[in-house]
Amino acid sequence: MTLNIGDIAPDFSLPDGKGNLVSLSALRGKRVVLYFYPRDNTAGCNKEACSFRDAYTEFQDQDIVVLGINTDDAKSHEKFATKFNLPFPLLIDAEGKVSATYDSYGLKKFMGKEFMGISRNTFVINPDGRIEKIYKKVKPEGHAGEILADLAGAS
Numbered sequence: 001m002t003l004n005i006g007d008i009a010p011d012f013s014l015p016d017g018k019g020n021l022v023s024l025s026a027l028r029g030k031r032v033v034l035y036f037y038p039r040d041n042t043a044g045c046n047k048e049a050c051s052f053r054d055a056y057t058e059f060q061d062q063d064i065v066v067l068g069i070n071t072d073d074a075k076s077h078e079k080f081a082t083k084f085n086l087p088f089p090l091l092i093d094a095e096g097k098v099s100a101t102y103d104s105y106g107l108k109k110f111m112g113k114e115f116m117g118i119s120r121n122t123f124v125i126n127p128d129g130r131i132e133k134i135y136k137k138v139k140p141e142g143h144a145g146e147i148l149a150d151l152a153g154a155s
Contacts, residue, residue, distance in 0.1 A: 017077030048140035
């Protein structure tokens with residue numbers, strides 16, 4: 001299933017690193033930035049997470065919820081969040097099912113090897129629960145600023 005702008009965002013409930021359950025449906029009425037990233041504590045993922053951290057006040061000022069998702073476990077998420085002082089939840093998609101629903105989990109190639117993993121994609125979901133913007137194969141550095149600029153132009 002390929003998701004497109006205007007589609008209803010598939011609902012999910014996933015735990016964060018602290019064990020709190022986060023459901024997309026509970027966030028209805030707010031704009032949500034859902035970013036999928038491959039691994040905690042890797043160079044590109046560090047840059048992307050810190051980009052969201054550094055712009056987090058701007059997201060909050062616009063009542064936008066930021067959620068990071070990958071297949072890492074709670075211990076990894078908590079260590080990553082603490083190390084980089086991340087103020088937003090990192091959700092655990094242990095089996096990659098939610099990531100797959102969002103076209104962000106599948107076969108990848110790196111240095112001639114194939115493996116299953118998460119692609120660096122971001123979805124902006126509007127307050128009505130519809131997909132407003134889709135960013136595929138994101139460049140991690142400055143991604144948060146790119147989203148904020150696009151959303152400012154869309155308002």
